[in-house]
Amino acid sequence: GATLRIDSDRNRTRLRAVAPAASADSMIALIGELLARPRLEAAFEAERERLALRSARAADDAAMQVRSLFERTLYGENHPFGRPPTAESVRALTLEDVRAFHARHYPPTRIVFAxxxxxxxxxxxxxxAEAFSATGGASAPSSGTSTSLPKPREVKGRRVATRDLDTRQGHVMLGHLGIQGQPKDHAALELMHHILAGGGFISRMMELLRTQTGITSALYSEVEPGRGTPNPYLWRFSGNPETLARGVRLALEEIRKMRDEGVTAEEFEAARTAYLDGLIPASYDTPHKTAERLAQKHLFGLYDYQSPQYLNYYAGDAAELEAIRRLTHQDVNRAARKYLRPDDLVITVVGPLEQIRAAATPAERALLGAR
Structure with missing residues (x-):
């Protein structure tokens, strides 16, 4: 049989289909029909209500609330990233709004097929061509398609935002503005990020907060290049309320240590080997992975950022392999000093605040904005 899955995020909508070879033409035609002439009216009201209910439920979901609070504090309410959908805003949408959005954002020139x-x-x-004949044909999109967004303000000093929520665990997200596009020293940033938090169980922060102290079962970090505006460089974890404030303090100390002291020669070589021999080659180990990655690069000018399980990394192509081979230990340490800002960031905490603060030291309570 055949399968068709659709997912979307801030940057794209992605349709993934698998079909027997004998049904390939029918599947491709179906996808073309969905994109060129979707029957939006058939599911509009039911889908709008489903999304409205999901937005309403998010108000009691600590993991979703900590991200919404973080992005609102980092970007401000005048930036699209700082305005999460609400049940009211979703229910205010009309069928004509959705049709206009589709016409604006889904022309053939903004679609790539892999x-x-x-x-x-x-x-x-x-x-x-047959599926898109009514829209003027499926010409190729220009590389680097993006939407211009307002420039967010830089964070100076620490901003703390909290929300009291009756949950068994507390949730933390901290970070600052990251990068937009791919800077020239991106390879050095990637290796530094891998060593600090992006490398899963072998990263410093996972080792500290999970293995050594047991404060959290998992720590996640993101430094994905933004499109049209900088994405955040962030770290997030959850855990027992009684040890959460300590986790915030230790996380900040580890970020500062990386900025001030850099990586060791052994860490540098291990991270470089992980990219050269593992992460990048594995991203091309099937024909469809390769085709999908090339389509992503053609559409956005960047390959897809990957976050399987606890990892978070950018796997480029031969150019990135060569950039990583040329890196020095000092290049990675310069990236740490350039991209880490432990004194200028946003700290957000969601959970049972009284419990979280009661177990904290005075210094830790100050980090959470409490006396």
């Missing part, structure tokens, strides 16, 4: 397997390019082009 096809692999038992089919041929002329067949794919013919089927897609």
């Amino acid at each position: 096809v692999s397997g038992a089919t041929e390019r002329p067949r794919v082009e013919r089927v897609l």
Whole structure:
């Protein structure tokens, strides 16, 4: 049988389909029909209500609330990233709003198809041309498609935002503005990030907060390049309320230590080997992975950022492999000093605040904005 999955985020909508070779033309035609002439009215009211209910439930979801609070504090309410959807804002949408959004953001020139397997390019082009014939044809998109967004303000000093929520665990998210696009020293940033928090169980912060202290079962970090505006460079974890404030203090200390002292020669070599021999080659280990990555690069000018399980990394192509080979230990330490700002960031905490603060030292309570 065939499968079709659709997911979306702030930057894209992605359709993934698998079909027997004998049904390939039918599947490609179906996808073309969905994109070119969707029957929005058929599911509009039910889908709008489903999303409204999901937005309402998010008010009691600590993991979702800590991210919403973090982004609102970091970007401000005048920035799209600082305005999460509410049940009211979703229910205010009309069918015409959605039709206009589709017409503006889903023309053929903003769509890339990645096809692999038992089919041929002329067949794919013919089927897609028929599906998009009413919209003027499926010309190729320009590389680096993006939407311009307001420039967020830089954080000076620490901003603390909290929300009291009756949950068994407390949730923390801390960070500052990260990068937009791919800076020239991106390879050095990637290796530093891998050593600090992006490398999963072998990273410093996971080792400290999970293995050594047991404060959390998992720590996640993100430094994905933004499109149209900087994404945050953030760290997040959850845990027992009685030890959460200590976790915030230790996380900040580890970030500062990386900025001030850098990485060791052994850490540098291990991280470089992880990218050269593992993370980048594994991103091309199937034909469809390769096709999908090339489509992503063509559409946005960047490959897809990857976050399997506890890892968080950017796997580029031969150019990135060469940039990593040229890196020195000092390059990575310069990236740490450039990109880490432990004294200028946002700290957000959601959970049973009285419990969290009661177990904290005076210094830790100060980090959480309490006396």
